[in-house]
Amino acid sequence: MKTERTTLKRLPKRGTYDRDTLYAILDEALICHVGFVVNGAPVVIPTIHWRHEDTLYFHGSAASRMLRSLREGVEACVTVTLLDGLVLARSAFHHSMNYRSAVVFGTAREVTDREEKLRALDALVEHVVRGRSAEVRGPNESELRQTMLLALPIEEASAKIRTGPPIDDEEDYGVPVWAGVLPARLEFGSAIPDERSAATIPDYVTRYARRAS
Amino acid sequence: MKTERTTLKRLPKRGTYDRDTLYAILDEALICHVGFVVNGAPVVIPTIHWRHEDTLYFHGSAASRMLRSLREGVEACVTVTLLDGLVLARSAFHHSMNYRSAVVFGTAREVTDREEKLRALDALVEHVVRGRSAEVRGPNESELRQTMLLALPIEEASAKIRTGPPIDDEEDYGVPVWAGVLPARLEFGSAIPDERSAATIPDYVTRYARRAS
Numbered sequence: 560m561k562t563e564r565t566t567l568k569r570l571p572k573r574g575t576y577d578r579d580t581l582y583a584i585l586d587e588a589l590i591c592h593v594g595f596v597v598n599g600a601p602v603v604i605p606t607i608h609w610r611h612e613d614t615l616y617f618h619g620s621a622a623s624r625m626l627r628s629l630r631e632g633v634e635a636c637v638t639v640t641l642l643d644g645l646v647l648a649r650s651a652f653h654h655s656m657n658y659r660s661a662v663v664f665g666t667a668r669e670v671t672d673r674e675e676k677l678r679a680l681d682a683l684v685e686h687v688v689r690g691r692s693a694e695v696r697g698p699n700e701s702e703l704r705q706t707m708l709l710a711l712p713i714e715e716a717s718a719k720i721r722t723g724p725p726i727d728d729e730e731d732y733g734v735p736v737w738a739g740v741l742p743a744r745l746e747f748g749s750a751i752p753d754e755r756s757a758a759t760i761p762d763y764v765t766r767y768a769r770r771a772s
Numbered sequence: 773m774k775t776e777r778t779t780l781k782r783l784p785k786r787g788t789y790d791r792d793t794l795y796a797i798l799d800e801a802l803i804c805h806v807g808f809v810v811n812g813a814p815v816v817i818p819t820i821h822w823r824h825e826d827t828l829y830f831h832g833s834a835a836s837r838m839l840r841s842l843r844e845g846v847e848a849c850v851t852v853t854l855l856d857g858l859v860l861a862r863s864a865f866h867h868s869m870n871y872r873s874a875v876v877f878g879t880a881r882e883v884t885d886r887e888e889k890l891r892a893l894d895a896l897v898e899h900v901v902r903g904r905s906a907e908v909r910g911p912n913e914s915e916l917r918q919t920m921l922l923a924l925p926i927e928e929a930s931a932k933i934r935t936g937p938p939i940d941d942e943e944d945y946g947v948p949v950w951a952g953v954l955p956a957r958l959e960f961g962s963a964i965p966d967e968r969s970a971a972t973i974p975d976y977v978t979r980y981a982r983r984a985s
Contacts, residue, residue: 564813589858589869589956592805592851594816600777601814603807605853605873638805640818642958645802647977650909651897652919656802660818684864694949696863706865724966732968736907739965741977743802745855748955753937758950764860767954 564664565717573719578613581718584661585610585639587769589687589745593617594636595628602628608637609679609686615663615711616670616679626707630669635711637663645741648725649734655721657740663716667709676708690763745769777877778930786932791826794931797874798823800982801852802900802958806830808841808848815841821850822892822899828876828924829883829892839920843882848924850876858954861938862947868934870953876929880922889921903976958982 565576575581585591591608594601604625609616615637619626629635639661646655670676677698684692698706725738747767750760778789788794798804804821807814817838822829828850832839842848857870883889890911897905911919938951960980963973 590853590855590871592807592816592818592853594805594807594814594849596809596812596814599809600847600877601807601809601816601849603805603814603816603849603851603875605805605851605871607869634813636807636814636816638816638818640803640805642803645900645960645980647901647904648908650911650915651893651905652911652915654897654900654908656820658803658818662816664813680864684867687858687867688860691860691949692864695861695867696944696947698863698865702863702865724964731909734909735971736904737963737965737971737973737977738969739963739973741963741980742961743958744961745956746959747858748957750950750952750954751937752950752952755945756951758948760950760952764950764954767858 562715565662565715573721575718575720581661581716582610584641584659584718585615586686588639588641589769591637591639593625594638595625595633597628607683607687608639609683611679611682613713615713616683617667617709617711618680618683618706621705621707623707626709629667629709630707632666634664634666637711642743643722644743646725647738647741649727649731649736649738653725653727655725657721657723659718659720661716661718663711663713665711665715667711670708670710673703676703679708680706688763688767690761775928778875778928786934788931788933794874794929795823797854797872797931798828798852799899801854802982804850804852806838806848806850808838808846810841820896820900821852822896824892824895826926828926829896830880830922830924831893831896831919834918834920836920839922842880842922843920845879847877847879850924855956856935857956859938860951860954862940862944862949862951866938866940868938870934870936872931872933874929874931876924876926878924878928880924883921883923886916889916892921893919901976901980903974
């Protein structure tokens with residue numbers, strides 16, 4: 560997966576090209592940022608992504624400008640970032656963040672095959688809330704037509720990870736300020752039923768988490 | 773701030789061009805995704821941004837490929853997304869997410885003025901951890917030289933927000949599945965002092981939060 564473009568020039572020790580590491584980041588994240596070029600200028604749009612084997616999927620309205628651009632075969636750059644903590648050093652300069660990020664470059668294809676589309680849309684529900692796809696009403700023919708599905712092969716990609724404490728200059732360890740890491744993570748609160756929901760809150764909602772911990 | 777490019781074509785009722793709304797999103801977020809074009813192809817990189825009045829700042833190593841591209845005056849698209857919840861509908865099709873996002877288009881300039889640079893780097897520390905800039909050792913001349921600072925005027929921008937419960941098709945309200953919102957937010961755990969930190973954990977760390985609640 561390493562190419563000239565995905566070879567990290569800055570801080571290469573933070574980089575990895577290992578698929579398991581990359582896929583764990585892609586699978587934990589609920590949102591990605593898709594970059595593409597429109598009239599020579601960059602556009603970056605947040606959207607939901609999900610992975611099946613070595614393919615990254617996106618979807619949206621058939622009327623979406625982003626999807627219509629991408630299905631014409633323009634190049635995309637998909638970036639996912641998970642923030643893990645604030646790294647508070649003794650000098651302003653050495654402050655940092657702990658994070659895991661993944662970048663995938665490629666050209667998407669539109670998925671028009673009905674079976675692949677249905678399978679992928681089921682996988683989307685499972686990606687966001689495991690256990691839910693069997694319970695909800697699946698897409699009908701009109702919804703399938705309204706939904707554009709794009710597939711991006713995960714071929715040119717890299718991940719970047721920072722972990723651990725701040726690293727200060729030796730002469731700064733005497734600065735009398737607290738230093739360390741403030742961990743961060745996406746947390747989920749108490750579920751809010753909609754006004755017409757009579758069903759019991761399922762376990763997959765009350766115990767929802769993105770990461771085994 | 774509304775231009776042809778920032779006029780939302782899809783779901784325009786979710787869009788806003790109000791500066792207070794936009795700035796609240798930019799100020800709460802700890803990470804943005806910067807898109808720019810390299811050899812005709814999109815690149816999207818996560819980085820820290822911060823705002824002072826109507827300017828968005830970024831920084832990084834003077835050796836950074838991203839910053840070197842941007843300071844040459846190429847166009848950038850900066851996107852910030854805050855995930856507020858999972859919206860679980862009765863049909864797969866009407867699942868959604870609650871979020872607040874902001875997009876800023878523009879061309880950055882490199883900040884070389886020493887005073888503006890010092891002020892902006894102080895503002896960065898305050899943006900991430902309010903109260904900390906006065907306590908840490910500030911940048912020395914060598915660090916200032918190693919740090920490239922870019923400023924992007926916030927002129928062409930928009931925000932997009934989704935809130936509230938799922939909206940199902942009328943005929944689906946009888947589907948016997950729980951429906952509602954699972955709220956999400958970035959939470960901060962117990963601070964982890966580094967091995968050589970003797971100072972007490974400051975209040976601004978123990979009470980850290982991104983959003984008044």
